[in-house]
Amino acid sequence: MRATTELGIASVGIFSKEDRFTQHRYKADQAFLVGADKSPVGAYLDINSIIQTAKRNGVDAIHPGYGLLSENPNFARACAENGIVFVGPTVEQLITFGDKTKARELAIKAGVPVVPGTDGPVSTYEEARSFIEGMDVGYPVIIKAAHGGGGRGMRVVRSAEELEENFKRASSEALSAFGNGEVFIEHYVDQPRHIEVQILGDGRGNVVHLYDRDCSV
Numbered sequence: 001m002r003a004t005t006e007l008g009i010a011s012v013g014i015f016s017k018e019d020r021f022t023q024h025r026y027k028a029d030q031a032f033l034v035g036a037d038k039s040p041v042g043a044y045l046d047i048n049s050i051i052q053t054a055k056r057n058g059v060d061a062i063h064p065g066y067g068l069l070s071e072n073p074n075f076a077r078a079c080a081e082n083g084i085v086f087v088g089p090t091v092e093q094l095i096t097f098g099d100k101t102k103a104r105e106l107a108i109k110a111g112v113p114v115v116p117g118t119d120g121p122v123s124t125y126e127e128a129r130s131f132i133e134g135m136d137v138g139y140p141v142i143i144k145a146a147h148g149g150g151g152r153g154m155r156v157v158r159s160a161e162e163l164e165e166n167f168k169r170a171s172s173e174a175l176s177a178f179g180n181g182e183v184f185i186e187h188y189v190d191q192p193r194h195i196e197v198q199i200l201g202d203g204r205g206n207v208v209h210l211y212d213r214d215c216s217v
Helices: 002-006 024-025 039-042 047-056 071-083 091-098 099-111 124-135 160-178
Strands: 012-013 030-033 141-145 152-157 184-188 195-200 207-214
Touching: 012 024, 012 047, 024 030, 047 071, 071 091, 091 099, 091 195, 099 184, 124 160, 141 160, 152 160, 160 184
Parallel strands: 012 030
Antiparallel strands: 141 152, 141 184, 195 207
């Protein structure tokens, strides 16, 4: 909103009923209630309500922020179908990288080393237990949301006794945070260093990287 103000572009915010007094509503030039009959999180996952609000108010582009619908290819596709620019990756990129299991497959195909884990999403506790018992490295493992990030829908499991409850919790949290309860399992690396290289592209073939950063801190 600050950037759009500096560029002379009007900004429109959305808010759930519970967020009607939060600061971002008043920083926008206009702000509208979405998902009035939904939960606080459900309101921000309501693609139809958000798109209709944007169309009614002549919105040209949507910046999805982070979390919630920011990695949802269905939302990016809905924007494109309604003539609204999605400020972010393409639908194809979101399908590949929004689904962590597909991103993992791509990494393996490209020869990038990965930690031992499931080839795809795991849908039941029994399936999870069977996979872990067949792993050479075994426990500890980490259960991770397949369609989200930011630490949501993640549970570390250090023994078989902890598996069932943590599997249910991770799946439930993933469903409420990202609208999809699919999870996958990887061997847990204790005390790792989390190094990222962030890449920006303008969709016209111009791509730069922002060097590396240590997200462990």
